Amino acid sequence: MENQHDDNCSLFTPSIITVTVSAVLIAITRVFYILCQSGKPLYPSKSPKPLSTLIVLGSGGHTAEMINVLNVLLLKDRFCPRFYVAAGTDNMSLQKAHLLEENVFNLNGGKGGSTQFLQIYRSREVGQSYITSIGTTFLALVHALWLMIRIRPQVVLCNGPGTCVPLCVIAFLFKVVGVRWSSVFYVESIARVRKLSLSGLLLYKLRIADQFFVQWPQLQRKYPRAHYVGCLM
Amino acid sequence: MGDAGDSAKQEKKVVFVTVGTTLFDALVRAVDTNGVKQELLRKGYTHLVIQMGRGSYNPTKCDGEDGSLAVDYFTFSPSIADHLRSASLVISHAGKLLFIFDIWCILTINLVIVVLHCGLFRSGSIFETLQLGKPLIVVVNEDLMDNHQSELAEELAERKHLYCAHPQTLHQTISDMNVESLLPYLSGDATPVAKLINTFLGFPDD
Known part of the structure; x- marks a missing residue:
């Protein structure tokens, strides 16, 4: 037996x-x-179609930098529809995005694509204990996954802080699984002169960001795959 | 504000010290010392307004009638924008600040007074205020761990856009500073990023 x-x-x-x-x-x-x-660029088709775009707004200074980028980027009708995501505790960022969208709407002579403003759970609030943050991190991840399944963006624009990391990782997993091919762009904050932020370092080292931008030349010398783009503020 | 006929008011040069929503008694204490006040007076400043936030150290008020520096302070104010507009020099903390919206307002309504000096620190707001053309001293809060904000302050100080000081060296910084030698900060440009993103996505260059 x-x-x-x-x-x-x-x-x-x-x-x-x-x-x-x-x-x-x-x-x-x-x-x-x-x-x-x-890291490879998409090949231009004869008539490039607008791409659905996820814009992750950080907070305060991060949002201000992102708005500056969008002010130039949205001059052409190439990023449509647009989904703005900000942390649930951050109302200012979405207000600024609303203001920007109004300007874009007026510039385009009253026509604009569809735009959505969404809030996402934060994995950890400042000062929250580490034990409860395990639960909230899990909740934040599930929420991020749910948002990403709904949006399935073709372009992800982000510039930190931490809120964007789960969304970028999910975008990468979507590529692996074959759900959606997307291009992830990360702009490191102007406040980072000599060292990358933790979110920036993760996205750079894991090669999750298709293109990685820095605002100071000394940072580009340290991280050669990054592109130096000068100050955004 | 700024009546042309009132010559006494025209000579008013205000130094505005702000700690935002943080607690930075070391800075409040530093500007309240006789050394710093004398130095400011020597540089031609007449008024010192301190926004002390959550700090517990109250500076000594003074009306300045005996020719000394007039000192006033408050904890928080919804009209911080007014203080910034009338300030000739701003000494700020290098931590976080919650009044960005006010500064945002100054910019959008174009009420920028170029002769004045100012500064609030947070990567977003420092640039917004630098763009107002106001000279600025940023004071680094050494009590904060991993203060990457000082990285930026040091870089901008190296490029002569502002002065960077520590609470102990503030006195020295004020005595050594030459406001005229500061270089105006030119607004950044997002065109290079937008160009790279567009090219990467295969959109035609234009």
Whole structure:
């Protein structure tokens, strides 16, 4: 009896191992393939269509920098529809986005694409205890996933702080799984002169950002894959 | 505000010190010392207005009638924009500040008075205020861990857009400063980023 049992096991184990190993190998190959493709520009089609765009607003200074970028970027009707996301505790950022959209609407002579303003749970508030933040982080992740499934953006624009990281990671996973190909752009804050922020470092090192912009030349020298774009403020 | 006929008011040069919503008694204490006040007086400033936030150290008020520096303080004010507009020099903390909306207002209504000096610190608001053309001393709060904001202050000080000081060296900074030698900060430009993003996405260059 015992021998037979052993035989059964030995019959099963190799096949389970083979399946797991090949699944892991396929997944790794896919991730590497995506990583290789990620930094490459999209090839221009004859008539480029507007792209659905997710704009992650940080707070205070981060939002101000993002608005400056959008002021130039939205001159042409290329980023449509637009989804603005800000942390649930941050009302100012969405107000500023509303103001910007009004300006864009007026500039375009009263016609504008669809725009949505959304709020997202923050994984951790300033001063929150680490134990409760495990729960809130999980909640924030689920909420981010739900938003991303609904939006499935083709372009993600972000400039920190932490709120954008889960959204960017999900955008990357969508590429791996094949749900949606997106281009992730990250602009490091002007306040970072010598070192990247934690969110910036993560997105740079993990190669999740397709293009990574910095505002000081010394930072570009330290992180050669970044693009130096000068001050935005 | 700013009546042309009133010459006494025209000579009023206000130094505005703000700590925003933070607690930075070290800065309030530093500007309240005789050394700093004498130095400011020597530089031609007549009034010192301190927004002390949540701090517990109350500076000594003074009406300045005996030719000394007039000192006034308050904790918070919804009209911080007015204080900024009338200030000739602003000494600020390098932490976080919650009055960005006021400064935002000054910019949008174009009530920028170029002769004055000012400064509020938070990466967003420092540039908004630098663009008002007001000379600025940023004081670094050493009590904050990982104060990456001082990185920016030091860089901008190196480029001569502002002065960067510590509470202990504020006195020295004021005595050494030459407001005329500060270079105006030119607004940044988002065109290079937009261009790179557009090219990457395959949109035609124009």
